[in-house]
Structure formats: structure tokens, C-alpha cells
Amino acid sequence: MSKYIYGIDLGGTTVKIGFFNLEGDLLDNFQIPTNKEENGKNILIDITNALKFHMNEKNLNIDDIKGVGIGVPGPVSDGVVYRCVNLGWGIVNVKQELEALLGVPVFVSNDANIAGLGELWKGGGSGYKNLVFLTLGTGVGGAVIVDGRIVDGFVGAGGEIGHCPTCTDGFSCNCGKTGCLETVASATGVVNVTTKILQETNTPSNLRNYDKLSARIIFDEAKAGDPVATEAIEIFGKNLGFVCAMVGVVTNPQAFVFGGGVSKAGEIITEVVKKYFNEYAFPGIVASTEFKLATLGNDAGIYGAAYLARENSQ
Ligand SMILES: [Zn+2]
Structure with missing residues (x-):
């Protein structure tokens, strides 16, 4: 056998x-x-x-x-x-x-x-059959799992959540569109959002002291209370929370699980996304939808x- x-x-x-x-x-x-x-x-x-x-x-x-x-x-x-x-x-x-x-x-x-x-089998979504996985790296990848099965779709674009149009203007995306989720919620996106705030405001910020910003620095500064970093993370969470609210009424997952390099920032991610999800989502799914971090890494x-x-x- x-x-x-x-x-x-x-x-x-x-x-x-x-x-x-x-x-x-x-x-x-x-x-x-x-x-x-x-x-x-x-x-x-x-x-x-x-x-x-x-x-x-x-x-x-x-x-x-x-x-x-x-x-x-x-x-x-x-x-x-x-x-x-x-x-x-x-x-x-x-x-x-x-x-x-x-x-x-x-x-x-x-x-x-x-x-x-x-992640569904042995990681952050272990025990679930219905989940949405988002990998927050250079871009934003997604996987929609319903009853333990991947939704591939007609030409394999099922779960391309990184290219969901978002609620703000956003930046141009390498798919050719403008305002896709990954232009604000990927590692690159978080840096772009932050750079824009730094350029358009005079808000004092530790971030002005760095030669080169990274998502990691921005999340660390947000945890330390930096106002510009905090604003950038709110924009990140708002867009992700909005998209999760939309996906939430399409497949009604038990959990959204976040992986990829950006997710190493930890609970700050799930907290800010949940905050905006709770604001935007259909009330019938708010209490039952969980937000978790991936655990299996590479x-x-x-x-x-x-x-x-x-x-x-x-
Ligand atoms: Zn795109």
C-alpha cells in the first residue's frame, strides 16, 4: 500500500x-x-x-x-x-x-x-475547512479554500486577491491596473504609502531619519507610536479589512490567515485588519470570522x- x-x-x-x-x-x-x-x-x-x-x-x-x-x-x-x-x-x-x-x-x-x-492542514488555519489565505510579501498573493478545496476558477485567477480593486486611489500595479490591494498592502505597498505621507505632510516622524524605508521598519516604528508609521498601517489595515469584508460575503470563511514576510510584524497585522473588517463587513459574519497569522513560513x-x-x- x-x-x-x-x-x-x-x-x-x-x-x-x-x-x-x-x-x-x-x-x-x-x-x-x-x-x-x-x-x-x-x-x-x-x-x-x-x-x-x-x-x-x-x-x-x-x-x-x-x-x-x-x-x-x-x-x-x-x-x-x-x-x-x-x-x-x-x-x-x-x-x-x-x-x-x-x-x-x-x-x-x-x-x-x-x-x-x-496552513489549512498543519499551520495557522489547522482544523478549518474554509479559509482565505493572504501572503503579504513583495506582492499580495491569495488562496480561497472552500470545504478543503482550492478555488482555482476558470483560468486560474481564483484567489488573486492582491488584484482586488481597493477603496482608496492606490498606486499603479504591475498587472497594468491602478489601485489594486497589493499596491498598498504588500511590503512595497506599505513603503509607497508611507513615502507619500512623508512627502505630502510635515508630520514629525522618526521615519524621516532613515535613508531607505522597509515594511519592517515602518511596522516597528508604528509599534513604537510613530504618527506617520501609524497612519500608514491604518491605511494598510483599512484596505485589507475592506477587501476581507468583500471576500467574507462571497465564501464566508472561518478565518483569514496572513503569511509572507510582512506578516512577521505579528499581531499588529491581525488587529488592524480585524478593526476595519468589523467596521465594513456584513454584521452576520463579524463575530464568527477569525484573523490569524501563518505559522509554517517557507x-x-x-x-x-x-x-x-x-x-x-x-
Ligand atoms: Zn494588480
């Missing part, structure tokens, strides 16, 4: 691979570099070789493997990824190609989605990819 699963998080620089039992214990993990030469044509072959080498080392054969889950940095629908700029990929049928190479069932989703599934992806394979393999 198959006893193990592999969870793979395919990123632009490295491929993280986790080896799990069916209970979700991470038994082993390793990584290989992402070979982007010739439009990434060897990436899936490299992954296959790494898994076969690992199975050899552990004295396992392919029948011991129940399935393989993989997260890729681009929109996915039905195992097909539509475009991964980071990898040089156009349309690739990851499921079909990797199944042919490996000989086991393969399940594919987008990287933010698998991180959300990981391992969320491999956990979620393994969960995807575990739930979908026969």
Missing part, C-alpha cells in the same frame, strides 16, 4: 521538495536549483531525477508513493499552467508531463494556493502540495 507523498514548491530560484507520510509528518526535505535555461524545458526532468534519486536512497519504489503535489508560480487550471514568467514557461501541462515522467498521480496548483492549503508550500496530493489521489 502507498504510504508516502511528495510535496513540491517550484519557485523561480529553487525547487523545494518535502517527503511526507499520509499523516502529514515531514520526514525529509531537500531542494534543487530551478534550471531556467532554454525556457525552463528541463525543470520537470530535474524534478523527476531528484525524486527518483531520493526514492532510491530510501529504498522505495514507485508503488510506495501515493501521489505528488506541486505548486507553480503562475495561474493553473486543470493541471495546466498558463504562464510562468519566472520560469520562462508558456502554457505547460504540468500534470500530464510529470505523470508521464514519474508514473504516479500528480496534482498541480498555484504557489499561493498551496501555501494556503499548507515550508507552507511543500505541506500544501502534499495535502493536495493526499486529498486527490485514489
